[in-house]
Amino acid sequence: MHLNFSEDEVKRLHKIAEHFGLTSPDDLIRRWLGECEEQVERDTVSSDFEYKRPKTFWKGSAGKIYHGDSRGLLHKTLEEHSVDLVVTSPPFALRHKKAYGNEDAHLYLRWFRPFAAGLKRVLKPHGSLVIDIGPAWQEGIPAKSLYQFELLTMLCEEYGFYLAQDFYWWNPSRMPVPAEWVNIRRLRVKDSINPVWWLSPTPWPKASNRRVLTPYSKSQRSLMKSGYNAGPRPSGHVVSDVWNRDNGGAIPSNLIAAPNTASDDPYLKYCRMHGLEPHPARFPWTLPEFFIRMLTDKGDVVLDPFAGSCITGEVSEMLGRNWICGEIHEHYLEGALSRFKKTTRRHAAPTQPPEGYRARAPHPYCPAAEEPLDPEGGRVLD
Numbered sequence: 001m002h003l004n005f006s007e008d009e010v011k012r013l014h015k016i017a018e019h020f021g022l023t024s025p026d027d028l029i030r031r032w033l034g035e036c037e038e039q040v041e042r043d044t045v046s047s048d049f050e051y052k053r054p055k056t057f058w059k060g061s062a063g064k065i066y067h068g069d070s071r072g073l074l075h076k077t078l079e080e081h082s083v084d085l086v087v088t089s090p091p092f093a094l095r096h097k098k099a100y101g102n103e104d105a106h107l108y109l110r111w112f113r114p115f116a117a118g119l120k121r122v123l124k125p126h127g128s129l130v131i132d133i134g135p136a137w138q139e140g141i142p143a144k145s146l147y148q149f150e151l152l153t154m155l156c157e158e159y160g161f162y163l164a165q166d167f168y169w170w171n172p173s174r175m176p177v178p179a180e181w182v183n184i185r186r187l188r189v190k191d192s193i194n195p196v197w198w199l200s201p202t203p204w205p206k207a208s209n210r211r212v213l214t215p216y217s218k219s220q221r222s223l224m225k226s227g228y229n230a231g232p233r234p235s236g237h238v239v240s241d242v243w244n245r246d247n248g249g250a251i252p253s254n255l256i257a258a259p260n261t262a263s264d265d266p267y268l269k270y271c272r273m274h275g276l277e278p279h280p281a282r283f284p285w286t287l288p289e290f291f292i293r294m295l296t297d298k299g300d301v302v303l304d305p306f307a308g309s310c311i312t313g314e315v316s317e318m319l320g321r322n323w324i325c326g327e328i329h330e331h332y333l334e335g336a337l338s339r340f341k342k343t344t345r346r347h348a349a350p351t352q353p354p355e356g357y358r359a360r361a362p363h364p365y366c367p368a369a370e371e372p373l374d375p376e377g378g379r380v381l382d
Contacts, residue, residue, distance in 0.1 A: 003029075051114075053077050054326060057333050060340050063313050063323035067333055070305035070326040074118025078324070083122045084300035087288045087312050089132040089281065090115070093147045108147045109154050115305065116159045122303065126206045128295045129161065129199045132169060132287065135191055142181040142188055142378070148195050155199060162203045165254055167196035169287055170359070173259035187378040196256070198291070211293040213249025220250065257359075258286035266346050267309055270338035279308040279332045285349060288315045296321055310336035318349065 005013065013025035022028050053076045054068025066073050093108040119129055136145040155161045174192040181188040216224070224246060232238050260282065262268075271278040288311065292302055298320040304312035307325035309332060316323035317340070327333050338344040 051075050057327075057330070058337060058340070060317075062317045062321070063325065063340075065307070065310060065313070065333060065336065066324070066326045067328070067330050068326070069328055071114045071118060073305060073324075073326040074115065074122055078122045078303075080121055081124045082301060083303045083324070084124055084127045085292065085296045086119055086123065086127075086129045086131075086303045086305070087291050088130070088304045088306045089134075089283060089308075090306045092134040093136045093145060109150060112151060112154075116155055119305075120159050120161070120201065123201055126202055126204065127200065128164065128205045128207070128291070129155075129197075130291045130295075131197045131199070132194055132283070133197065134194045137178055137181075142185075152195075152197050152199075155197075161199040161201060164198045164200050164203070164205055164207070167198060167254045167256060169194040169196050170255055170257045171260055171284075172257060173261045185378045185381060196287070205295065206297075207295050209251050209294060210248075212252055212290055213247070214252045216246075216250055252290075256287060256290060258284040260284045266344055267311075267335060267338055270344050271335045274335075276335040277331055278335055282309050283311045285311065285315060288312045289319070289349065292316055292319055292321060307336070308332055310339055314339040314346065315349075318346070 010025065013028060017023070017025050017028040020028065020031070022031065051069060051072035053072045054066035054070070056064060057067040058065040066077065090112065123129060131151075133148045133151060136147055137143065138145055152163065156163060171192050171194070174190065176182045176190040178188075178191070182190055262284075267282075268278055270276070288302075288304075292312075292315060296302060300321050302312060302316040302321050302323045303326075304310070304324075305326045307313065307327045310325045310327070313323040313325045313336075325336070327336070339346070
């Protein structure tokens with residue numbers, strides 16, 4: 001294919017390409033083509049997609065499990081504005097592919113757009129969307145991908161969501177990966193935090209932090225007993241007498257500490273007993289519980305369109321909410337049923353350490369502390 005440009009048009013293309021840091025008009029045209037394709041996809045997503053309706057896999061008194069493509073669930077099966085809360089963890093943009101499927105970082109936004117439009121469609125005006133989205137690294141270099149933040153920007157700028165608050169899930173038990181940069185070359189530290197975006201179609205989603213108060217620490221109770229020293233602080237904040245009031249617990253931070261190592265989980269026992277493959281990327285119970293308590297009332301509808309083992313449904317049911325789970329891989333749903341059978345389901349929430357989990361400060365000294373740093377940043381492996 002040959003494109004016919006005048007000499008003046010070619011000069012203008014070179015000038016524009018140079019302005020954008022591109023090496024040639026060819027690169028400029030490729031960039032323009034990609035932007036046009038993305039716009040076509042955005043326009044198409046907003047139209048009536050012919051997604052297949054997922055099949056009902058299981059139905060209980062409080063919830064339902066669908067097997068199939070969740071784009072059909074979001075665009076076809078569910079009614080508009082019928083869901084109070086979405087708590088989900090879509091496949092991450094990992095370099096190493098997982099059995100449950102995941103997209104490359106550079107294709108992630110394109111892949112997610114139909115889900116974004118569907119999520120906006122089914123959420124109630126004052127509902128919430130909570131997305132756990134794990135980290136990814138760029139290929140071959142010790143630098144992180146920005147896809148999580150690009151996804152957040154897309155959801156807000158293109159689909160009209162508001163970022164109510166950013167949360168971070170700290171998994172104290174996560175393995176020290178990526179091994180190349182953490183264990184072998186010792187250039188980075190353990191990557192143990194997942195961003196969790198809390199979004200809503202409105203800046204005013206229904207919510208109450210009184211639902212998720214944490215127990216007062218011993219030092220806090222002692223301070224409340226002896227009394228606060230009211231007045232200004234060096235930070236500029238002013239502490240008043242009301243700080244001494246017992247509100248039944250402390251307001252939690254947006255850092256949620258929850259390990260994911262429960263080997264005695266009834267779900268895992270059921271899978272082992274029946275020769276089923278457990279889902280490898282399960283929520284810890286604490287994560288959906290926190291948001292379901294804070295953002296919904298009893299009888300509200302909670303949805304997880306990337307349900308995996310359906311722990312969101314299990315937590316919702318135990319908290320008196322109605323729920324809907326969608327999952328494309330049927331073999332994971334076979335194990336998920338254990339969460340709702342009378343003989344194998346959990347009858348109480350798992351216990352948490354009374355004092356929670358404490359982040360340890362870096363050690364002030366270690367033998368390698370004074371070794372000279374590599375001016376090349378560890379590019380060459382010894």
